[in-house]
Amino acid sequence: MLIKQIILGFIGLCSGFTVSAGVFAFITMLGIIPRLAERTKTAGHIYLYENAIILGGTLGNIWILYQLPLHLSALMLGIFGLFSGIFVGCLAMALAEMLRVIPIMVNRAQIKEGFPLIVTAIAIGKMAGTLFQFFYS
Numbered sequence: 001m002l003i004k005q006i007i008l009g010f011i012g013l014c015s016g017f018t019v020s021a022g023v024f025a026f027i028t029m030l031g032i033i034p035r036l037a038e039r040t041k042t043a044g045h046i047y048l049y050e051n052a053i054i055l056g057g058t059l060g061n062i063w064i065l066y067q068l069p070l071h072l073s074a075l076m077l078g079i080f081g082l083f084s085g086i087f088v089g090c091l092a093m094a095l096a097e098m099l100r101v102i103p104i105m106v107n108r109a110q111i112k113e114g115f116p117l118i119v120t121a122i123a124i125g126k127m128a129g130t131l132f133q134f135f136y137s
Contacts, residue, residue, distance in 0.1 A: 009065070016061035024057060032094045085130070089123065 027033070033050065037043045063070070072080065106115065 012065050013061065016065055020057040020061055024053065027053070027091070032090055035094065036090065085127070089126070 033046065033053070034043075037046050037049060062068070105111075111118070
């Protein structure tokens, strides 16, 4: 019975590493980290970004695999939610940029002014939809 649990744990951990490696490869392909470092003018800290992502993926795998309890205050959960939302937003915008959806939309709709308002409206709509789903589902 113990050997079975060890083998299952090993397979689960390896599977998690494989999936997270695919996610990291996807993020790398989109070029999110270098773009964020370039836009925030923190390119000198690129290795810190990479190490933080690797550490977060590894700890996340272990946390989910072993279902470790994480007791956080409401403030910490809010901060975690904020950073998770920033990550998902950056990932979605990088994917959209990769697919050239936004420039095509701007050209076809002949948008000349107010583009920052459109991006802000999309972000607010995404946030409102997420909050609605969180509180009413």
